[in-house]
Amino acid sequence: AQSVAQPEDQVNVAEGNPLTVKCTYSVSGNPYLFWYVQYPNRGLQFLLKYITGDNLVKGSYGFEAEFNKSQTSFHLKKPSALVSDSALYFCAVRDGGRSSASKIIFGSGTRLSIRP
Amino acid sequence: DAGITQSPRHKVTETGTPVTLRCHQTENHRYMYWYRQDPGHGLRLIHYSYGVKDTDKGEVSDGYSVSRSKTEDFLLTLESATSSQTSVYFCAISGGESYNEQFFGPGTRLTVL
Numbered sequence: 214a215q216s217v218a219q220p221e222d223q224v225n226v227a228e229g230n231p232l233t234v235k236c237t238y239s240v241s242g243n244p245y246l247f248w249y250v251q252y253p254n255r256g257l258q259f260l261l262k263y264i265t266g267d268n269l270v271k272g273s274y275g276f277e278a279e280f281n282k283s284q285t286s287f288h289l290k291k292p293s294a295l296v297s298d299s300a301l302y303f304c305a306v307r308d309g310g311r312s313s314a315s316k317i318i319f320g321s322g323t324r325l326s327i328r329p
Numbered sequence: 330d331a332g333i334t335q336s337p338r339h340k341v342t343e344t345g346t347p348v349t350l351r352c353h354q355t356e357n358h359r360y361m362y363w364y365r366q367d368p369g370h371g372l373r374l375i376h377y378s379y380g381v382k383d384t385d386k387g388e389v390s391d392g393y394s395v396s397r398s399k400t401e402d403f404l405l406t407l408e409s410a411t412s413s414q415t416s417v418y419f420c421a422i423s424g425g426e427s428y429n430e431q432f433f434g435p436g437t438r439l440t441v442l
Contacts, residue, residue: 245429256333256419256433257372264429303371307429316387317431319364321371 215240217306219320226294226327234289234323236304246287247305247317248278257303263287274298294327301325332356333434335420341440348407350418350437354400358424361403362431363387363395365416372419378403410441 217238226232238244245264249257261272268280278289287304304320332355342348352361360379364372364387374387376395384395392414394406407414417438421431 247430249433254436256435257421259430259432262430316374316377319372321369 215306215308215318217304217318217320219302219304219323221323222321223324223326226325228296228327228329229293232291232294232298232325232327234302234304234325236287236289236320237285238287238304238306239285240306240308242308244280244285244287245307246278246280247307248272248276248287248289249303249305249319250274251301251303251322253300260289260302296327296329299325299327333420333422333432335418335434335437337437338435339438341442342410343442344411345409348410348439348441350405350420350439352403352405352420352434354403354420354422356422356425356432357400358422359400360423360431361397362421362423363393363403363405364419364421365389365414366419366436367416375405375418410439412441415439415441 247262248260250260251257260276261270263270263280271277276291280287301322301324303322305317307317334353336351362377363375366372373389375393376387378384378397396404417436419436420434423431
């Protein structure tokens with residue numbers, strides 16, 4: 214069975230500092246990994262994905278994520294945080310070895326708070 | 330929100346009443362999904378569809394049914410609403426050139442009294 218864990222409910226960072234939001238996963242086949250962001254009273258917005266290729270994936274709003282197969286991790290990073298990055302972030306995983314209809318499993322979310 | 334609308338956006342209803350939520354897409358994507366979002370649980374899949382009249386259960390399907398008679402519409406029905414179904418419901422779609430990732434609607438906030 215596939216699963217994803219976000220070990221931190223909340224991450225607090227000062228504006229201008231680098232940020233990391235952690236994610237680890239478990240899947241039997243090749244992992245397809247995703248990060249989404251949710252602003253208040255909005256749906257989830259797709260940030261980036263890893264399917265294959267370069268382990269460092271770049272996405273929207275200056276975010277990037279690093280796929281680490283040995284540690285089964287897919288941490289979200291940004292070199293310099295902005296107050297506007299404050300939101301709820303979700304990591305998600307799908308088993309790439311299954312059909313396109315196979316389900317995406319979401320983590321419980323990490324609230325990122327950037328202080329001015 | 331990627332050509333996805335949900336209606337209604339807010340609803341308050343009473344225990345035991347039927348409720349139907351609608352998801353409408355203009356992207357002509359094959360796959361559609363219904364999730365519920367609750368604090369501490371992230372998003373949990375209720376049902377999904379991989380084509381017209383083709384649906385399957387997700388991890389929290391009890392008490393919910395779905396129908397998809399047209400590519401663009403995916404309906405979620407609570408036959409007899411309970412207070413435990415108070416939640417925010419999101420529809421998502423995937424398909425086309427971006428079939429791996431899902432795109433989400435704005436959500437429906439449902440309160441069952």
